[in-house]
Amino acid sequence: MSTVGKTITCKAAVAWEAGKPLSIEDIEVGAPKAHEVRIQIYYTGVCHTDAYTLSGKDPEGAFPVVLGHEGAGIVESVGEGVTNVKPGDHVVALYTPECRECKFCKSGKTNLCGKIRATQGKGVMPDGTSRFKCKGKDLLHFMGCSTFSQYTVVADISVVALTDKAPMDRTCLLGCGITTGYGAAVVTAGVEKGSNVAIFGAGCVGLSVIQGAVKNGAGRIIVVDVNSKKEEWAKKFGATEFINPTTIDKPIQEYLVDITDGGLDYTFDCTGNVGVMRAALEACHKGWGESIVIGVAAAGQEISTRPFQLVTGRVWKGCAFGGIKGRTQLPDLVDDYLTGKLKVDEFITHRKNLNGINEAFDVMHEGDCIRCVVDMVNL
Numbered sequence: 001m002s003t004v005g006k007t008i009t010c011k012a013a014v015a016w017e018a019g020k021p022l023s024i025e026d027i028e029v030g031a032p033k034a035h036e037v038r039i040q041i042y043y044t045g046v047c048h049t050d051a052y053t054l055s056g057k058d059p060e061g062a063f064p065v066v067l068g069h070e071g072a073g074i075v076e077s078v079g080e081g082v083t084n085v086k087p088g089d090h091v092v093a094l095y096t097p098e099c100r101e102c103k104f105c106k107s108g109k110t111n112l113c114g115k116i117r118a119t120q121g122k123g124v125m126p127d128g129t130s131r132f133k134c135k136g137k138d139l140l141h142f143m144g145c146s147t148f149s150q151y152t153v154v155a156d157i158s159v160v161a162l163t164d165k166a167p168m169d170r171t172c173l174l175g176c177g178i179t180t181g182y183g184a185a186v187v188t189a190g191v192e193k194g195s196n197v198a199i200f201g202a203g204c205v206g207l208s209v210i211q212g213a214v215k216n217g218a219g220r221i222i223v224v225d226v227n228s229k230k231e232e233w234a235k236k237f238g239a240t241e242f243i244n245p246t247t248i249d250k251p252i253q254e255y256l257v258d259i260t261d262g263g264l265d266y267t268f269d270c271t272g273n274v275g276v277m278r279a280a281l282e283a284c285h286k287g288w289g290e291s292i293v294i295g296v297a298a299a300g301q302e303i304s305t306r307p308f309q310l311v312t313g314r315v316w317k318g319c320a321f322g323g324i325k326g327r328t329q330l331p332d333l334v335d336d337y338l339t340g341k342l343k344v345d346e347f348i349t350h351r352k353n354l355n356g357i358n359e360a361f362d363v364m365h366e367g368d369c370i371r372c373v374v375d376m377v378n379l
């Protein structure tokens with residue numbers, strides 16, 4: 001029986017309040033309205049940003065909410081006026097939408113789209129309402145995606161169709177972590193051939209920065225991580241050196257400046273630690289070194305450095321989703337994956353089913369997890 005135009009009841013992992021485990025519930029997912037798309041989610045990754053919002057530290061975090069923003073699935077139905085995807089398409093949800101008509105999209109300077117950012121940040125659809133209900137209460141959407149539900153509704157500008165040749169348990173990871181790190185190196189920094197790079201934090205994001213740096217022909221690729229087990233991971237992805245900053249007897253930035261004849265051409269923070277962000281900036285070469293902030297720092301945290309660091313030519317910048325425009329550029333990344341040019345399979349260290357999604361959060365904090373993929377169909 002067709003579900004088109006009807007409310008669907010399905011399972012979802014609901015975050016009722018901050019700091020509490022997710023609860024598997026039957027929820028009602030409304031039909032997509034104009035310019036909306038209802039997706040059956042097959043797989044979702046779990047990102048540190050989901051854990052960050054669940055912890056209650058995200059100033060934009062509100063509850064009850066359906067978290068998740070690294071998901072792949074198949075379009076079930078579309079609302080009036082949707083032209084970019086159709087039922088049956090294999091898709092990935094995009095927390096950085098791409099409308100192609102707002103000031104941001106038209107600027108050619110950023111991947112940040114302004115069209116629905118205000119409502120997305122409030123956890124509602126562009127018309128200001130929610131498509132999720134549970135026990136008579138509205139649930140909030142998250143990052144315009146809410147992939148911890150078997151069905152979700154997103155804006156049409158927040159979804160990209162991809163070839164069905166690429167397995168969805170892999171493409172889901174292109175919805176955040178891999179694309180973020182890879183894009184930060186290739187698009188945001190534009191690492192040049194032969195340039196020296198340091199990457200702080202070798203999780204999914206940092207390892208993806210390594211991939212981007214390798215692709216662009218970087219010279220030295222130095223990875224800094226407090227977890228020595230990450231050395232093997234970093235080298236597998238192409239790092240040329242690994243340093244555990246707890247094993248050296250001077251500040252890491254001084255050490256890096258010493259061993260690189262004045263500093264790095266590009267550095268990347270992939271930890272979310274504001275002290276690390278400062279070290280990454282100060283490890284840059286005078287005159288031209290650029291430091292890219294990728295990590296998400298908790299509410300209230302601030303970055304600082306001596307302004308002289310900037311006066312003398314170092315550049316501090318940052319990016320969301322690596323600077324990648326999802327609808328335009330994700331299909332090419334999938335092609336790169338299918339032709340063996342982009343590692344994706346290698347990131348999957350753990351798998352869980354929807355019923356075990358809280359374990360996915362547990363393993364993420366254990367240090368040997370790069371990404372845990374959650375099967376949303378088989379409970």
Ligand SMILES: NC(=O)C1=CN([C@@H]2O[C@H](COP(=O)(O)OP(=O)(O)OC[C@H]3O[C@@H](n4cnc5c(N)ncnc54)[C@H](OP(=O)(O)O)[C@@H]3O)[C@@H](O)[C@H]2O)C=CC1
Binds near residue numbers: 271
């Ligand atoms: N800007 C954006 O668009 C996006 C941002 N993010 C953010 O990026 C960050 C990284 O994500 P992800 O790769 O998944 O995270 P992980 O936790 O998997 O990786 C971070 C790594 O950094 C290490 N680390 C922690 N503290 C330090 C330190 N002081 N010096 C060096 N290394 C350190 C961690 O070690 P240990 O495990 O021992 O703590 C871990 O190995 C998160 O803050 C996440 O929220 C994610 C996606 C998109």
Ligand SMILES: N[C@@H](CCC(=O)N[C@@H](CSC=O)C(=O)NCC(=O)O)C(=O)O
Binds near residue numbers: 050058061
């Ligand atoms: N809501 C937080 C900031 C969280 C944040 O920085 N989100 C990133 C993506 S992190 C993905 O895992 C992002 O896209 N930021 C750009 C945006 O427009 O949200 C806060 O308010 O501090």
Ligand SMILES: [Zn+2]
Binds near residue numbers: 047069070176177
């Ligand atoms: Zn993420």
Ligand SMILES: [Zn+2]
Binds near residue numbers: 097112
């Ligand atoms: Zn836009």
